[in-house]
Amino acid sequence: MENTFTLEILASDRPFYVGPSEHLVFPTMDGMVGILPGHESMVTVVSPGELKYQVDGVWHYAAISEGFAEIRRDYVLILGDAIELPEEIDAKRAAEAAERAKERLLHRQSIMQYYHTQAALNRAMNRLKISKRHNHEI
Missing domain, CATH: 2.60.15.10 (F0F1 ATP synthase delta/epsilon subunit, N-terminal)
Structure with missing residues (x-):
């Protein structure tokens, strides 16, 4: 093999x-x-x-x-x-996206908007986690 x-x-x-x-x-x-x-x-x-x-x-x-x-x-x-790649991630921009998504989650939304906002938050948090783990930043 x-x-x-x-x-x-x-x-x-x-x-x-x-x-x-x-x-x-x-x-x-x-x-x-x-x-x-x-x-x-x-x-x-x-x-x-x-x-x-x-x-x-x-x-x-x-x-x-x-x-x-x-x-x-x-x-x-x-x-x-x-x-x-971790070095391609703009950690500041990802953190700002996460904050915007968290703010949107506090407001009344349709179910579809809620799922879109939750997905945006998940993407931003994933990018931050990878950036932090491999670039030792933030």
Whole structure:
């Protein structure tokens, strides 16, 4: 069995990473999923959170928003609405977005508006967490 698989991570605005990988871990609705070469085929929803992948023994980290993943024995495709390296995250802007979302949650909203606001808050908090964990800022 080969010790790598081809990993293709695509954000809605750019190819994020395309190349070999030894290990991939990403968030789903049911928790974190780890992928190694030879993994059983599946398709799943990617939840906002931290995505990490290993190349040549080195872990690389990114904040990912919602998306989809297709896993095959020798190939994995991750499609994400937004994917950012920790150093690409504007922590100040993410903190401001979180504050705006928290403020909106205090006001009366329709159910749909509430879910949109909650999703915005989750995205902002995820970006802050990844930035803080890997950039040692904030």
